[in-house]
Amino acid sequence: MISSARYSLPAIALHWLMVVLLIGLFTLGLYMHDLPLSPDKLKLYSWHKWAGVTAFILALLRLAWRLGNRPPPLPAAMPRWQKAASHGMHHLFYVLMLAIPLSGWLMSSAKGFQTVYFGVLPLPDLLARDKEVGELLQTVHEYLNLTLAALVVAHVGAALKHHLFDRDDVLSRMLPFRDRA
């Protein structure tokens, strides 16, 4: 492959760091939700909230980096609709990476369980305690997460299609190591 335009190192690092974090948060979220109440459940909820706030901070950093550093252009051979779909998808990811932790934070406030980052930094409660609002936000948090999961499946499918069928550099330019090509 001649095209050597790759994502910048920070973009690659943040992408893969967040892949690990988001998949972990998603799995933990589903798992902890179904546990009976126990000290471990309380711990997992706190860890979920702390890791979720970390994801929010990383998403902000990533957004700031992305606004200052345009990604390499997509392969010229790619049909327009695919380019548009790819851009739309990436925008949606940014929206979700911010909206999901925000909904989690607001849900916690509405449920009367303040978020105290790593047990030391209290985040302000932007919403007053209100059971119904809390339940509504829990549903919002859940559906935003399901949307993210569906998009990730499509996103991974697209990446693999590029790599295995189109045999272009779309996947390799996001990988942390250079392709042999």
Add this chain to the structure above:
Amino acid sequence: MNPLRLVLAALVVASGPASAREFSEFQSAKSTLHFVSRQMGVAVDGRFTKFSATLAFDPARPAAATARLEVDLASVDAGSPDADDEVVGKPWFNVERFPTASFVSTAIRPLGGDGFELIGKLTIKGKTQEVIAPFTFRQDDGNGVFDGAFVLKRLDFGVGDGVWSDVTTVANEVQIRFHIVASPTASGN
């Protein structure tokens, strides 16, 4: 009785110092009993919706005052439906065996100004401990209003034992905040 003497007697009662009134009629709808627990270092509000008080308090004669409190532990609102179900169970209040918690005063001392100190015996889950709770007293709209707080250690009462005795998840210290409203003793008017 001579009507003039009746009027005089009424005047004497009405003109007596306001503080010489005794407050003893517990106003359940206006009173609240809150508690603040700490879960993973985060303060979580809770309350009991059913409790009753029997009291007699004359701010001019605090030493003669008495107070009793009975709390229906099943009326707990511990912050979430999950927690409500959990906290009435065996490791916590065990309401099946111990449906109520009670407090009986042994002394009330003036601290100066509006401040007083309530000393008494608190019994939860069959275990009794002495507690000291500072409180303020004021009169509002003819009612006596008592606001006070104290901190208890839940494990002193065996509340939250077993896996829950790990105080790094749910702290041992629980703050209790009471807001009791009582109207004047009916016969004192």
